[in-house]
Amino acid sequence: MTLVSNSWLDEVNWDANGLVPVIAQEYDTGHILMFAWMNREALLLTYETKQAVYWSRSRSKLWRKGEESGHFQLVHEVRLDCDEDVVLIKVEQVGGIACHTGRHNCFFKKLENGNWLVDQPVIKDPKDIY
Known part of the structure; x- marks a missing residue:
């Protein structure tokens, strides 16, 4: 069995807290689903398991997307951007809901005429998810 080196993690420009911003993009439509953070362990687990794992800054722990919902x-x-300080993951969103508000993605507010307008419906009430 050949072991794969994890030296690729050293190429990421981690911030002072050991984190990197991550954009989750729907692989088939190109729609941006959400933004989050990863530490080294989260990125390694994401790569190894092929399931998104993030770092929760508010809870100071790994967060496996979908573990509760x-x-x-x-x-x-x-993918890693040209400055090596932003990660893009192309994902299949199981269940069609990426946002904790019960919407397809987290970018459901659109600036129009100086006001933020909600332009996406709630697919499922968060009380029924969490």
Whole structure:
């Protein structure tokens, strides 16, 4: 069995807290689903398991997307930007809900005429998810 080196993790420009911003993009439509953070362990687990794992800054712990809701993100591709300080993961959003508000994605507010307008419906009430 050949062991794969994890030296690729050293190429990421981690911030002072050991984190990197991550954008989750729907692999088949190109829609941006959400933004989150990863530490080294989260990125390694995401790569190894092919399921999105993030770092929760508010809870100071790993957060496996879908662990409570069942709305997992199956990872098809992991990319690093030109400055090596932002990760893009292309995912299949299981269940069609990426946002904890019960919407398809987290970017459901659109600035129009100086006001933030909600332009996406709630697919499932968060009380029924969590």
